[in-house]
Amino acid sequence: xxxxxxxxxxxxxxDIAVVGLPFDDFSSYLKGPTKAPDKIREALxxxxxxxxxxxxxxxxxxxxLKDLGDIPDITHPKDVIKPMQQILNTGAKILSLGGDxxxxxxTIKAHASKFKHLTVLQMDAHTDLYDEFEGNKFSHACPFARxxxxxxxxxxxxVGIRTVSPHQKxxxxxxxxxxxxxxxxxxxxxxxxxxxxxxxxDLDVLDPAFASGISHxxxxxxxxxxxxxxxxxxxxxLVGAEIMEYNPNRDINGMTGMVAALFYKExxxxxxxxxx
Numbered sequence: 663x664x665x666x667x668x669x670x671x672x673x674x675x676x677d678i679a680v681v682g683l684p685f686d687d688f689s690s691y692l693k694g695p696t697k698a699p700d701k702i703r704e705a706l707x708x709x710x711x712x713x714x715x716x717x718x719x720x721x722x723x724x725x726x727l728k729d730l731g732d733i734p735d736i737t738h739p740k741d742v743i744k745p746m747q748q749i750l751n752t753g754a755k756i757l758s759l760g761g762d763x764x765x766x767x768x769t770i771k772a773h774a775s776k777f778k779h780l781t782v783l784q785m786d787a788h789t790d791l792y793d794e795f796e797g798n799k800f801s802h803a804c805p806f807a808r809x810x811x812x813x814x815x816x817x818x819x820x821v822g823i824r825t826v827s828p829h830q831k832x833x834x835x836x837x838x839x840x841x842x843x844x845x846x847x848x849x850x851x852x853x854x855x856x857x858x859x860x861x862x863x864d865l866d867v868l869d870p871a872f873a874s875g876i877s878h879x880x881x882x883x884x885x886x887x888x889x890x891x892x893x894x895x896x897x898x899x900l901v902g903a904e905i906m907e908y909n910p911n912r913d914i915n916g917m918t919g920m921v922a923a924l925f926y927k928e929x930x931x932x933x934x935x936x937x938x
Contacts (some may be wrong), residue, residue: 663682663699663700663703663729663731663732664731664732665730665731665732665733665734666730666731667730667745669728669730670730670745670748670749670752671752673728673749673752673753673754674726674752674753674754675752675753675754676726676753676754676755677726677727677728677752677753677754677755678726678727678728678754678755678756678757678930678933678934679728679730679749679754679755679756679757680727680728680729680730680756680757680758680759680926680930681730681731681732681733681745681746681749681756681757681758681759682699682700682703682731682732682733682758682759682761683699683732683733683736683742683758683759683760683761683765683769683904684696684697684698684699684700684732684736684761685736685737685739685760685761685762685764685765686761686762687737687762688739688762688764688798688800688801688802689762689764689802689877690795690796690801690802690803691877691878692877692909692911692912693911694877694909694910694911694912695760695761695762695877695906695907695908695909696761696762697909697910697911698759698760698761698907698908698909698910698922699732699759699760699761700732701908701910701913701916701919701922702759702905702908702919702922702923702926703729703759704916704919705916705919705920705922705923706923706926706927708916708920708923710920711920711923713927714927715927715928715930715931716890716928716931717931717935719931719934719935721927721930721931724934726934727930727934728754730749733745733746736761736765738768738800739764739765739766739767739768739769739800739805740767740768740771741768742758742765742768742769742772743768743771743772743775744772746758746768746769746772746773747772747775747776750772750773750775750776751776755900755901755902755933756769756773756902756903757902757903757904757905757926757929757930757933758902758903758904758905758906759904759905759922759926760904760905760906760907760908761906761907762802762877762906762907763786763790763802763805763862763864763906763907764800764801764802764804764805765805765904765906766790766805766806766809766862766904766906767800767805767808767809769862769902769904770782770805770809770814770815770860770862771809771812771814773860773901773902774814774815777858777860777901779816779857779858780814780815780816780857780858780859780860780901781815781816781817781818781819781855781856781857781858781859781860782806782809782815782817782818782819782859782860782861782862783819783821783853783855783859783860783861783862783896783898784806784818784819784820784821784862784864785821785822785861785862785863785864785867785889785893786820786821786822786823786862786863786864786866786867787822787823787824787825787844787864787866787867787878787880787883788803788823788825788864788866788878788880789806789820789823789825789826789830789833789834789839789841790802790803790804790805790806790807790864791804791806791807791810791830791833791834791837791839792804792807792829792830792833793807793829793833802907806818806820806839807833807837810833810837810838810839811837815860816857817840818837818838818839818840819839819840819842819853819855820834820839820840820841820842821842821847821853821867821892822842822843822844822847822867822883822884823841823842823843823844824843824844824845824880824882824883825880826841826843844882844883844884845882847884847888849884849888849891849892849895850895851892851895852895852896853896855896855898855899856899857899858899858901859898859899859900859901860900860901860902860903861893861898861900861902861903861904861929862903862904862906863903863904863905863906863925863929864906864907865905865906865907865908865918865921865922865925866878866879866880866883866907867883867884867889868883868884868885868886868889868921869881869882869883869884869885870883872884872885872886872921873886873908873918873921874912874913874914874917874918875908875909875910875911875912875913875914875917875918875919876907876908876909876912876918877907877909877912878907886921886924889925890924890925890928893928893929893932894928894932898932900929900932900933903929903933905922905925905926905929908922
């Protein structure tokens, strides 16, 4: 979807600006997430469903939910920082559609420039804490190492993890990252998160049975229902959010696209509720 830069100046405080981030150059295994933003939009507009959230909120043509299209010419996660800062300066909040998870470095750095005491809730199968991966310090396996070493956030809580290597464990201890591995996951646990919260959702937190359209299949993950209920239980004060790592190339009949669209609706609903 074409970037509509002119709409940035029309944003109002507490609008939800949707931005696509079509970038997967720093994916380490498979390409495909660059196609995700438009495929998520396609699923949202599929005639098989509608725009109603589970709370009953109708998001279709909602006056405060505004899709600005895809940020153009992304060649590095740093490229999203300036356009996102311009959006945040209007007082609007951002729901990003990735793209590979390397983008989290840019999205969170943009938010950290506005929200000085930011907590990140990362829902993910992987910690993404490698110091470098395959020679790239900005790989999608590394964004949270960069975020933590730059001191961009006060707290990083990672939930659903199931691939902790010795190096990642060392990194987590070094940076004070709170990891809830999937083997220890309690769907009714209240994390008692407070203050400004940024949600980084990597769809591979879900078991591949519920989201096959991802690059890295890690069995033993959450169900769609568990993830929905867990997010709603947290009573999050969301100042921003992102949905990452949907890979349409691996999707089956667009089913994971529909899952991504579901979380688009539910997360947008939570953001609108937080700033109503």
